[in-house]
Amino acid sequence: MIQLEHISKRFGRRLAVQDLSLEVPRGEIYGLLGHNGAGKSTAIGIMLGQVWPSGGRVRICGHEVTRDRGRALSKVGAIFESPAFYDYLSGWRNLEILSSYTRPTPPGRIREIIEWVGLSGREHSKVRTYSHGMRARLALAQTLLPEPELLILDEPSDGLDPEGIHEMRQTILRLHREMGLTILLSSHFLNEVEQLCGRIAVLSQGKKVFEGSLAETRHRESRVRLDTPDFAGAAGQLRAAGLIRDAVPDGNILLLNGGVETHQVVRFLVERGFAVNGIAREQRTLEDFYLSLMETERGGKRPVGGAAAWPAN
Amino acid sequence: MFYHPLRNELLKLFGKKRTYIGFGAFLLGQNAMLLAFRFTRWQEHMERLLRGNGYLAEEYVSALTVAVVMLIPQVILLMPLYAALVGGDLVAKEAEDGTLRMILARPISRFRLLLAKWVAGIIFSASLVLVLGVTALIFARIWFPWRGMFVFAPGMVFNVFSPADGLKLYVWSHLLMTLNASVILALAFMFSCFNMKPAAATILALSYLFVNLVVEGIPFFEAYHEWLLPYHFRCWLLVYADPIAWDRIIGSVVVLVAANLTAFLIGQAAFQARDIKS
Numbered sequence: 007m008i009q010l011e012h013i014s015k016r017f018g019r020r021l022a023v024q025d026l027s028l029e030v031p032r033g034e035i036y037g038l039l040g041h042n043g044a045g046k047s048t049a050i051g052i053m054l055g056q057v058w059p060s061g062g063r064v065r066i067c068g069h070e071v072t073r074d075r076g077r078a079l080s081k082v083g084a085i086f087e088s089p090a091f092y093d094y095l096s097g098w099r100n101l102e103i104l105s106s107y108t109r110p111t112p113p114g115r116i117r118e119i120i121e122w123v124g125l126s127g128r129e130h131s132k133v134r135t136y137s138h139g140m141r142a143r144l145a146l147a148q149t150l151l152p153e154p155e156l157l158i159l160d161e162p163s164d165g166l167d168p169e170g171i172h173e174m175r176q177t178i179l180r181l182h183r184e185m186g187l188t189i190l191l192s193s194h195f196l197n198e199v200e201q202l203c204g205r206i207a208v209l210s211q212g213k214k215v216f217e218g219s220l221a222e223t224r225h226r227e228s229r230v231r232l233d234t235p236d237f238a239g240a241a242g243q244l245r246a247a248g249l250i251r252d253a254v255p256d257g258n259i260l261l262l263n264g265g266v267e268t269h270q271v272v273r274f275l276v277e278r279g280f281a282v283n284g285i286a287r288e289q290r291t292l293e294d295f296y297l298s299l300m301e302t303e304r305g306g307k308r309p310v311g312g313a314a315a316w317p318a319n
Numbered sequence: 320m321f322y323h324p325l326r327n328e329l330l331k332l333f334g335k336k337r338t339y340i341g342f343g344a345f346l347l348g349q350n351a352m353l354l355a356f357r358f359t360r361w362q363e364h365m366e367r368l369l370r371g372n373g374y375l376a377e378e379y380v381s382a383l384t385v386a387v388v389m390l391i392p393q394v395i396l397l398m399p400l401y402a403a404l405v406g407g408d409l410v411a412k413e414a415e416d417g418t419l420r421m422i423l424a425r426p427i428s429r430f431r432l433l434l435a436k437w438v439a440g441i442i443f444s445a446s447l448v449l450v451l452g453v454t455a456l457i458f459a460r461i462w463f464p465w466r467g468m469f470v471f472a473p474g475m476v477f478n479v480f481s482p483a484d485g486l487k488l489y490v491w492s493h494l495l496m497t498l499n500a501s502v503i504l505a506l507a508f509m510f511s512c513f514n515m516k517p518a519a520a521t522i523l524a525l526s527y528l529f530v531n532l533v534v535e536g537i538p539f540f541e542a543y544h545e546w547l548l549p550y551h552f553r554c555w556l557l558v559y560a561d562p563i564a565w566d567r568i569i570g571s572v573v574v575l576v577a578a579n580l581t582a583f584l585i586g587q588a589a590f591q592a593r594d595i596k597s
Contacts, residue, residue: 017594047596047597048596051594051595051596054423054424055423056420056423056424056594056595056596057594057595057596058592058594075426075428076426076427076428077426078426079424079425079426080426082424082426083424084421084424086417086420086421086424086597087597088417089417089421090416090417090418090420090421091418091421092331092334092418094334094335094336095330095331095334099330099334103327103330103331104421104422104425106323106324106326106327107323107324107327107422107425107426107427107432108425108426108427110323148421158424
């Protein structure tokens with residue numbers, strides 16, 4: 007559904023996006039992560055034909071955006087961080103106006119979508135009277151009009167309260183499950199991405215630094231928690247034997263070298279007289295993975311202890 | 320395919336309270352002018368002017384005469400300000416509010432969107448001038464009888480007409496005023512297509528007109544008046560001259576239409592090239 011091939015974008019001297027390639031297949035929920043200014047919104051702008059790329063090719067739904075924007079976006083819906091509306095018009099009128107830029111939508115379809123997002127009864131009130139949550143629902147409604155196959159969501163939960171965030175998450179899942187939509191989700195909420203997305207790409211300073219499935223992020227590094235009375239001694243011997251790359255005494259975490267399994271570690275330690283009370287593989291969260299990746303990109307030391315091991319910036 | 324974008328622009332334009340506040344300001348201005356004419360020495364002065372030139376003052380101090388008197392300051396001061404305000408908002412306000420991004424996430428082309436906005440601006444200019452003309456006539460008629468028309472603009476026009484001829488010319492002059500308003504609106508619209516705040520677009524358009532006026536007032540530039548917009552804006556008054564200088568009016572109309580189109584095309588080019596970002 008989305009194909010970016012070697013996209014770059016320069017704003018003056020600043021290179022906002024560098025040689026970005028990614029592919030989002032039909033039916034997937036794909037996460038786009040990155041720090042502020044990483045180039046996520048610019049990449050989304052390029053996908054929607056709002057930002058002209060300095061180089062590369064963008065194809066949406068099989069059509070090149072820069073040459074055939076009309077066809078490329080005919081089946082696309084988008085939500086931006088803090089969605090904007092004509093506050094002096096009613097919700098209904100806003101939906102009518104925005105959807106007509108794709109194609110005129112019959113009132114029956116507008117009513118159906120209003121009911122789906124739970125705005126019934128307030129559709130004829132002026133948007134300025136809407137709460138933040140209602141505006142988010144209206145944004146979702148306009149995205150679903152007329153009938154998109156691809157949704158591009160740029161920080162859709164931004165500014166919502168915890169209930170609103172939960173509701174938005176459930177809605178995205180419903181859209182994927184019930185309507186079979188392909189969704190590109192750019193978000194700062196890592197747990198949201200973790201719960202929704204099958205694959206992710208991480209951008210840092212305009213470059214893609216990771217692309218893969220969530221399973222890959224969990225198993226990219228083997229971390230184990232070792233329960234032994236002499237953690238420092240055990241870690242020293244394991245490091246000398248080349249079985250681990252690093253150790254964090256706070257939490258008794260070991261970072262195993264590639265191909266090393268926990269039973270090898272236990273056998274090694276027991277043979278050398280260390281008492282091993284327990285060993286458990288640690289499940290890495292997306293947050294751990296993301297922070298580790300960002301630190302690596304910044305040229306710092308790779309953390310092994312998760313978010314808690316990080317000093318505040 | 321053009322109907323819906325145009326309808327949307329008109330819904331947005333006429334859905335704003337600000338639009339009607341502007342119309343309200345015009346009505347207030349007109350009534351202030353009317354009262355000033357009725358209750359100061361202004362009316363006496365006009366009667367003296369008519370008598371001094373051999374006309375019966377009672378015949379020509381009429382609703383049509385007063386309607387034109389009421390219009391002149393509004394056309395010079397309020398109309399450019401208001402047209403530039405609306406024109407400056409057309410694109411820049413949407414960009415500032417974020418609604419432009421919402422629209423451009425849809426498959427509409429930038430050209431068609433701007434064309435719809437520009438045409439909506441022209442329709443708005445026409446409605447503005449129509450309301451201005453009709454209300455001036457209605458308010459003037461409340462206080463003054465329906466008789467002959469007298470139009471006086473120093474150095475340009477001194478003429479009297481029968482009520483029927485006067486009304487016909489009044490309509491003609493409003494058609495030309497529509498063109499003036501749409502040119503001012505197109506200028507602000509053009510600036511608004513660049514990456515700037517709505518207020519900046521309005522100020523730039525008004526500044527451009529102001530510079531034109533200043534340059535026109537400098538004797539050195541007398542030979543270059545035809546290059547300046549205010550010279551052509553005055554063509555609406557020329558329909559009241561005797562004989563009507565059609566060649567000059569047609570020339571001005573061509574220049575104004577060309578200025579309008581040029582502003583639109585420059586705006587289009589700037590808008591096509593720009594990145595739309597939050």
